[in-house]
Amino acid sequence: MRISSITGSLCVIVVALFTGSLAAPPKPCASKVKEAVAPPRGWIKHGTPAPDHTIVLRIGLPQPDFHILEKHLYEVSDPYHHRYGAHLSKEEVETLVAPHQNSIDAVDEWLASHGIKESELVRSPAKDWVTLKVPVSLAEKMLDTTYQVWEHTNGDHIVRTTSYSLPENLHEHIDVIQPTTMFGQFKGSKSTIVWADENDVSAVQSSEPFVDPVSGVVVDPSCNTTITITCLQQLYNAIGFIPSAPGNSVGITGYLEEFANIQDLQSFYADQRPDALNSSFTFLSVKGGLNSQNLSDAGVEAGLDVQFAFGLSHPIPATFYSTAGRPPFKPDIGTPTDTNEPYTDWLDFILSQEKPPLSISTSYGDDEQTVPKSFALRACAGFAQLGARGVSLMFASGDGGVGDNDPNPATQQCFTNDGRNATRFIPGFPASCPFVTAVGGTTRVPEVAVSRFFSGGGFSDFFARPAYQEQAVSSYLAALPKGTYKGLFNPNGRAFPDVAAQSDRFRIFLSGRPILIGGTSASSPAFAGIVALLNDVRLSKGLPPLGFLNPLIYSKAASGFNDITIGHNSGCGTTGFNATQGWDPVTGLGTPNFGKLKELILPFPG
Known part of the structure; x- marks a missing residue:
């Protein structure tokens, strides 16, 4: 007799007889709340999202060896340690944050039970994150929850829920799923402009x-x-x-459609760093992020960041990253951008x-x-x-x-x-x-x-x-x-x-x-x-x-x-x-x- 690990959305006890038949039919797993938050301050329910509204779910699998990575991090960052500066490679880091195979299998079986195919999944290099796109109706079924359109007092809208549940046996195999209970308002940190x-x-x-x-x-x-x-x-x-x-090398991250204008950068260099004139930065798009070069689209946050970081460090090679995704959206324009x-x-x-x-x-x-x-x-x-x-x-x-x-x-x-x-x-x-x-x-x-x-x-x-x-x-x-x-x-x-x-x-x-x-x-x-x-x-x-x-x-x-x-x-x-x-x-x-x-x-x- 062999008892299998309990995985997926069904609690299945498999009894391997000589004939290979099941000794008992599958038993449904009980759902248990994984995470819940109080109704957030400043947000009120605005309505119900369309069933076919698309949500990009990110599922975080446990990183059982993260404590080992953290130990390495502190050793290579401590100037009094003999390993100071002995940084890890990309592959070494990925090995230390990889989930156990049984967690991967459990999540895969659960997703398959909801009709989600392997070809629909995007995995991080370490396989500690799984990303998939699903309609809100399926997300609600998977997470035993109900999503709402929430409106903030400043007019922002997001699709979120205040709690979600998972089959009880999955709790040890999943750290977090978002977007669910996150009501953040990702924003830049800048003060008043003076012309x-x-x-x-x-x-x-x-x-x-x-x-x-x-x-x-x-x-x-x-x-x-x-x-x-x-x-x-x-x-x-x-x-x-x-x-x-x-x-x-030096880099700047850009978000919320903040574009770094190269003409402005050249004007800045002419004004303050003439030896940097005609030099620029490498632009890298993340998730379809853009970097419009129309002067009217120039972003104050992005301009401030690249002009001073790159101007101060010239001629060190510089990179500007533009990441797409603006969590607030208007719920009446179809399926909008609405991510983590x-x-x-x-x-x-x-x-x-x-x-x-x-x-x-x-x-x-x-x-x-x-x-x-x-x-x-x-x-x-x-x-x-x-x-x-x-x-x-x-x-x-x-x-x-x-x-x-x-x-x-x-x-x-x-x-x-x-x-x-x-x-x-x-x-x-x-x-x-x-x-x-x-x-x-x-x-x-x-x-x-x-x-x-x-x-x-x-x-x-x-x-x-x-x-x-x-x-x-x-x-x-x-x-x-x-x-x-x-x-x-x-x-x-x-x-x-x-x-x-x-x-x-x-x-x-x-x-x-x-x-x-x-x-x-x-x-x-x-x-x-x-x-x-x-x-x-x-x-x-x-x-x-x-x-x-x-x-x-x-x-x-x-x-x-x-x-x-x-x-x-x-x-x-x-x-x-x-x-x-x-x-x-x-x-x-x-x-x-x-x-x-x-x-x-x-x-x-x-």
């Missing part, structure tokens, strides 16, 4: 340059009013450095590449609480895979301070999304993922925490505080007056941002005109440009790239940052946290001093 030709403060200068007392470098006084490539080079002690090492957060599509794509860029910046994100924890954990694990392969990932920490810098309490979004509507600081994701480097914002010279908007920062409700920041964050918390903001944040959570950079009044070109723009969407690409220069230092000496930065910057390289001690990050009707000596949840460890860091990232002499 430079209407309010051109670049001409406001005093007559003499001065020495920044924090970094010790000479800075032109115009940098107090307008940030240029030269300002960043001066502020961060990178004047005169010309990268030249082969094998280096598009950065997961980008993750699928970039993880399949043999040589991803070594320094990558993303200026987009969500409120952490609008992303189901199961999904956040899996997306974060994808970022860890890139880190293990030697990629440095920077994410903007957001511009809402500790949650929302809206001064009107009636419209603030500083409440829990669990049905309680309790007041809470709201961390951002992916900045809260412990496997990325979150970048906060500063302004002026000497630098202070940005005040025209507020540098996103705080403590994750999903991710525990990683060991690499335990000492720095514990010191900060110990210095807080007892009871400060008690109950408003998780003092044991992953703390962010990790670092900061200038983030206000960046002079860029948009649709042929100069403008001033700010936000942590400016500080993240600026920091990514500095990381690309640091990679050049290592590569030129035959050393591997930096990879996952955080274990390095919280230890050996901590003294290479300019400590920011003035300012705060208001939000949720409070003044938020204060910038202070050492790490703080406003500016992290501070802003980079390239002159110091380029020495700290090299091996100890001897």
Whole structure:
């Protein structure tokens, strides 16, 4: 007698007699709720989607050896470990995140029981994700749920459900299925535009340059009013450095139909980086993402990102990724684009590449609480895979301070999304993922925490505080007056941002005109440009790239940052946290001093 494993949507006990006949007919499996959320704040039911509305389901299978990958990641990212810099190959990473075969078989049998063929499935290289397109009527049957069209108070629409179920025996074989319970509003992190030709403060200068007392470098006084490539080079002690090492690379991610205009880039180069004129970037489309070159289609977010990241790191080879997918849609135009957060599509794509860029910046994100924890954990694990392969990932920490810098309490979004509507600081994701480097914002010279908007920062409700920041964050918390903001944040959570950079009044070109723009969407690409220069230092000496930065910057390289001690990050009707000596949840460890860091990232002499 042999009893088979229980798989698929039927609980089947197979008794293999000599004749091979079944001893008993199949018994249906009982469904059990896999995930449920409270009706989300700001969303109301708008209607019912058409039965033939198409949903792209992403099924995440367990990664039983992820803890081994995480161990590798921390070893190769620790400057005091003998394996520092020994990054894993694409194939080694895929082996460590692959699901067990019994999970693959169980999911395949379940899908087959609903008439879904192997040819209709798209698998990730590690087979830990399965993607398929199904009508909503079939998705409802598979997940024992009912989808609704939901409308947000800002007019956005999505097709989602507040819970879904799976056959009980499948729970151990599936981590997450989306889109189901995700009500995020994936958005860029940028502040108000100032048209430079209407309010051109670049001409406001005093007559003499001065020495920044924090970094010790000479800075032109115009940098107090307008940030240029030269300002960043001066502020961060990178004047005169010309990268030249082969094998280096830098990348920018683009979403939400934000197009990087090459004519604007050339105008920017003519204005600030004439030696880069006639150079450009490689464009890569993800899931059909476009990059229209009509000047009227130029995106302010994309323009800011590519102009400063690529301008600061020139001539390092640069790539711009445009990922299709805009979750909100109008439910009356047939079957629209209505997917998961598009950065997961980008993750699928970039993880399949043999040589991803070594320094990558993303200026987009969500409120952490609008992303189901199961999904956040899996997306974060994808970022860890890139880190293990030697990629440095920077994410903007957001511009809402500790949650929302809206001064009107009636419209603030500083409440829990669990049905309680309790007041809470709201961390951002992916900045809260412990496997990325979150970048906060500063302004002026000497630098202070940005005040025209507020540098996103705080403590994750999903991710525990990683060991690499335990000492720095514990010191900060110990210095807080007892009871400060008690109950408003998780003092044991992953703390962010990790670092900061200038983030206000960046002079860029948009649709042929100069403008001033700010936000942590400016500080993240600026920091990514500095990381690309640091990679050049290592590569030129035959050393591997930096990879996952955080274990390095919280230890050996901590003294290479300019400590920011003035300012705060208001939000949720409070003044938020204060910038202070050492790490703080406003500016992290501070802003980079390239002159110091380029020495700290090299091996100890001897």
